[in-house]
């Protein structure tokens with residue numbers, strides 16, 4: 001048994017009476033937004049089962065196997081998509097025939113009864129899962145509603161990657177994916193266990209080594225993730241989250257946002273939606289406390305600090321304001337559309353229109369100026385002032401870390417390929433890769449960075465946009 005499963009008894013208490021418990025022990029964080037109650041905990045179930053339901057949240061099983069555990073979610077890997085499986089207790093399609101020992105082997109060693117599991121399933125992190133947590137999880141999985149059908153999609157990798165036993169050699173080098181640190185307080189040890197083993201934060205935030213295992217020397221220092229970038233979350237002041245207070249970290253993990261500072265989009269939204277928003281105050285505090293003591297690593301992607309004085313103030317809480325502001329631009333854009341030739345490699349478009357637009361009575365910029373591009377393509381969701389349309393379920397983008405990085409890659413990626421809010425019901429953001437030229441995307445990128453990121457200047461070029469789209473596309 002692992003030495004640090006101590007908070008388990010505390011956890012049972014917190015499931016039973018979470019609010020009173022949290023208030024008493026963490027007076028410093030009483031202003032935290034309330035945590036979302038667990039949908040899969042029931043007074044009809046045993047304590048062990050209910051604890052397993054919570055462990056499943058902390059280990060984020062649902063992000064990959066779906067909320068009903070029916071599987072079929074593609075996990076993008078450099079060798080191709082690997083699909084998650086049905087892990088309901090169906091004997092034909094799920095894990096209904098698993099013994100607890102089989103379950104333990106699958107989680108800790110990536111070994112299913114009849115085959116090796118690909119590490120798209122984060123067993124290199126779950127390797128450190130405690131016996132108690134695995135027993136609770138196993139009890140809980142016996143109570144999950146059975147789904148008697150195969151996942152919508154299953155994995156087909158080409159030879160020789162389809163030889164699952166190759167994973168045995170890989171496991172020798174890459175399991176476990178992290179080591180336990182000495183000299184941590186009990187709270188930090190709980191935090192380490194959550195961050196490294198259950199939540200497996202490093203599977204996205206740690207760069208990979210040559211064999212695609214986690215690079216322990218660059219632990220949590222940021223890594224590209226398909227069309228996204230998972231930033232450096234070590235406590236380095238300039239390139240990581242060193243300037244965040246523990247409360248900031250807790251609030252971000254619970255709500256997916258920090259006002260004028262950060263937003264959890266894409267894969268991070270998934271982590272918040274399926275997992276971290278359900279965590280107790282105690283567990284979030286332990287994670288925040290631990291993240292403050294992991295080795296700080298400086299990377300070349302530094303964050304340009306917010307110059308608050310340069311950030312816009314919200315202009316109006318009336319939706320009419322936004323619509324009127326946009327109206328002229330939209331009309332002009334519509335009238336111009338047939339003439340705008342999308343030329344991927346040059347700035348000709350803006351030259352063309354400025355010569356057409358010499359009418360001194362026109363107060364607005366021409367329709368391909370950075371401002372009009374923003375108003376035409378972005379303001380209907382994010383607002384004229386960047387604070388999002390009133391009552392809209394979209395995120396305000398003012399001050400976000402994703403628009404203040406020295407490397408504009410993440411922002412260009414979002415504009416080119418779009419974004420989906422996983423923990424709100426807002427329709428998704430479309431990608432503009434096909435509708436806008438590289439020069440236009442560059443222009444919007446610069447506009448957003450300067451006007452909503454508070455950057456003194458930004459000179460992203462069409463070539464840079466082209467490179468990012470090629471790399472991420």
Ligand code: HEC
Nearest residue numbers: 059060061064082083084085087106112117118120121122
């Ligand atoms: C990051 C995504 C991810 C997360 C998180 C994840 N899994 Fe998986 N899991 C997968 C994928 C992908 C497979 C299929 C791998 C393969 O085909 O080799 C899998 C396979 C499995 C299997 C083997 C099933 C079989 O017999 O084929 C079990 C059991 C399992 N997962 C349980 C869990 C549990 C329990 C959790 C939470 C503690 C969890 N998984 C979290 C991606 C994930």
Ligand code: HEC
Nearest residue numbers: 199201204228229230231262263264265267268271401402
């Ligand atoms: C599935 C991949 C994935 C997992 C798992 C994940 N993250 Fe993230 N994380 C991201 C991405 C991508 C972003 C960037 C989000 C954005 O800018 O919208 C991010 C952003 C963040 C940020 C904000 C950093 C900043 O500078 O704005 C913090 C803090 C963070 N993650 C912490 C964590 C912690 C702690 C965990 C483990 C509980 C975790 N993440 C798990 C992908 C992930």
Ligand code: HEC
Nearest residue numbers: 263265377378381394395397402419420421426427428429
């Ligand atoms: C149809 C509505 C819509 C439009 C149009 C739109 N977005 Fe978004 N945007 C979203 C949604 C949805 C998200 C995901 C976050 C959320 O849940 O609101 C998002 C996220 C973002 C983010 C945050 C990325 C992060 O996670 O840190 C930025 C920056 C952004 N959009 C910029 C833009 C820009 C620039 C444009 C115009 C080129 C644009 N958006 C157009 C809906 C939209």
